[in-house]
Amino acid sequence: MRNLFAFIYRFRAFLIFVMLEALCIFLIVRYNTYQGAAVFNSANTYVGQVLEFQSGITDYFRLASVNSTLARENAALRQELMLYQLEAQADSTDKLDTVFYAPSDSSRAHPFMLHAGRVINNSVRRTNNYLTLAAGSQDGVKPGMGVISPNGAVGRVKTVSKHYATVTSLLHSQMLISAKIKKDNTFGTIKWMGGDYRTALLDYIPLHVKPAKGDTVVTSGYNTVFPEGIMVGTISSVAKEADKSFYTIRVKLAVDFAQLSFVYVVDNPRRVEQDSLELEAGILPHE
Structure with missing residues (x-):
């Protein structure tokens, strides 16, 4: 536990930066129609590829x-x-x-x-x-x-x-x-x-x-x-x-x-x- 707190304290600035960046991206996507649609379509593409790969593996064993x-x-x-x-x-x-x-x-x-x-x-x-x-x-x-x-x-x-x-x-x-x-x-x-x-x-x-x-x-x-x-x-x-x-x-x-x-x-x-x-x-x- 002490090592975990030491790690967080050591990289506190970077972790805060990442959290703020994630918050900004969420707000942009949530309240802007164009950006939200673009992210949604991209996510569907990647998720579809992952699911297709998973399905191919499952079908092979079947x-x-x-x-x-x-x-x-x-x-x-x-x-x-x-x-x-x-x-x-x-x-x-x-x-x-x-x-x-x-x-x-x-x-x-x-x-x-x-x-x-x-x-x-x-x-x-x-x-x-x-x-x-x-x-x-x-x-x-x-x-x-x-x-x-x-x-x-x-x-x-x-x-x-x-x-x-x-x-x-x-x-x-x-x-x-x-x-x-x-x-x-x-x-x-x-x-x-x-x-x-x-x-x-x-x-x-x-x-x-x-x-x-x-x-x-x-x-x-x-x-x-x-x-x-x-x-x-x-x-x-x-x-x-x-x-x-x-x-x-x-x-x-x-x-x-x-x-x-x-x-x-x-x-x-x-x-x-x-x-x-x-x-x-x-x-x-x-x-």
Whole structure:
């Protein structure tokens, strides 16, 4: 306390000067319209800049929460889009002779649901690549479910814990995806052969078909993992080899696996029923 009084006594003249200056500024601003408006506008500018800086810092630390919310909203919107596409296909069948085909209401019910998940680990340089998602059993994720991104097919869920899930990437030597050429519905299988993570092979396309560079390849829907019509990629090259009965077709994948951040896990409530029926009939499921 003694030091404080000593400090005030030592700088008493300067402190009195500062107080009088502050009083003068207050009186000028308070009783002069022009000066008051100028100070008010300047203060608003600086305060606005400070608040903007503060808001930027706050928003930065909220990005993870905001992205998760947006991913859930996008999952709901994408699910609605899939429902719309399914209904459009069903409406087209209504034009057929109802004696041979009468679509029921149950056939219009969209069987797929989407769960958003954030990618927290990913690999693209190995022979067998995996992803890890920050979504688990408490989020409705189960082993065997398909995984897609806004750009196309990604892989299939392998293991699940309460909060996390591992995914067998399309960039895996044992991962096969049932696909088709969109323009003529020719069925084949997508398989990654290693090397370039942006390119895969489309196998089992017979020689009587006429695939061309630039043709779109989508999921066939011949399984319980992926809905029909999910983008896989576009044909980048077509080769006919003398000793083979199928084309050698390379596909440029639509998904850039090196930049995955959020994905959607595909939940098919009818999967168990279809899988058990095909297993009972001795039918090997398509990948």
